[in-house]
Amino acid sequence: MHRVRYEPGTGLARDAAELDGPLSFIGTGGGLRTRQWEYALGYRGISGVTRGAREVQTELKATSPDEAAxxxxxxxxxxxxGTPGSIVVDGEWRTSAYVVGSEPGTIYGAYLSTTLKIVLVDGVWRRWHTESFPISVPQGGSFLDLPYDLPYDLAQPAPVTSLAGSDWFPAPVRIIVYGPASSPELSIGGNRYSFDVEVPDGGYLVCDGLEHTIKVTGPYGDVTDAFASGERGGGQGSGSYCFEPVPAGTSHVTWDNSFGFDVQWAEEEGEPPW
Known part of the structure; x- marks a missing residue:
């Protein structure tokens, strides 16, 4: 059974709603599992294909009027x-949503059912994955000196030089560079991600390809907008676009090894798993 949860965009985490019982439940949540592309019809084809915000309906049942309230x-x-919450399935798949209405159904004692009208703001469901690329010691150097008189030490593990992306589609990406780093640059799948900025020791840079933002957080928590630092080349597909989605499949990763970074990429689906 899939666990479904509504996490509010405002208020406290304790206000979250478990939607798989016992006080409230949506069953299979059929309306949430609808899938829809937007497009314009053309001559023997379609154009302007996208997945935008859309309305869905699904039934909610409650065994407590207080919980329903x-x-x-x-x-x-x-x-x-104006702050959407998140609907989360299995603790992994999530989408931003507003619950904008309800239509009462059965009301019997403490039991009630209602059909919720929900706006899925993103139009897609996402599951995030993270791969870390730490600074590596040059091969051939000693990594850990064992406290015994042995003719060998433990070797440095082989550095990670590839990224396993989605099996099917290009994926939006967040790149997190850890300081100190001076004008950090890296390459994933042939695209160069370059930032003309200083990342201080103890700080980090976040380039968010989903939100199209670049920010540097200092060691004391101060945040600086560094949008202008990202190289954008000729836009997506140009080979030097800082917000480029990572391609499907396995991609080769290169950088000068002077800094460590994480790559977070979002698996996207039109509906949550069954």
Whole structure:
């Protein structure tokens, strides 16, 4: 059975709603599993293909009027604040959403059912993956001197030089560079990600290809907008675009080994797993 959870965009984490019982549950959540592309019809084809925000409906059942009222407040607060919550399936797949309405169904004692109208803001579900690329000691050097009189030490593990992406589609990516780093640059699958900025010791840079933002956080938590530092070349597909999605399959990764970094990429689907 899949676990479904609504995490509010405003308020506290304790306000989250478990939607798989016992106080409230949506069953299979059929409406959440609808999938829809937007497109324009053309001559023998389609164009402008995208997945945007869309409305879906799914039934919610509750065994407690108090819990139903609490959920209504949680949902409405997010809508009023303009801050979408997240619907999370299996603790991994998530999408941003507003619950914008409900239509009552069965009401019997403490039991009630209602059909929720939900706006899926992203139009897709995402599951994030992370691969780390730490600074590596040059091969041939000693890595760990054992406290025994042995004719060998432990060798440095082989550095990670590849990234296993989605099996099917290019994926949006976040690159996190850890300082100190001066004008860090790296390559994934033939695309160069370059940033003309200083990342201080104890700080880090985040280039978010989903939000198209670049920010540097200092060692004391101060955040600087570094959008102008990212090289954008001729845009996506040019070979030097800092927001380039990572390609499907396995990609070769290169950098000068003067800094460590993480690559986070988002697996995207039109519907959560069954």
């Amino acid at each position: 609490r959920l209504r407040h949680v949902f409405d607060r997010d809508v009023m604040a």
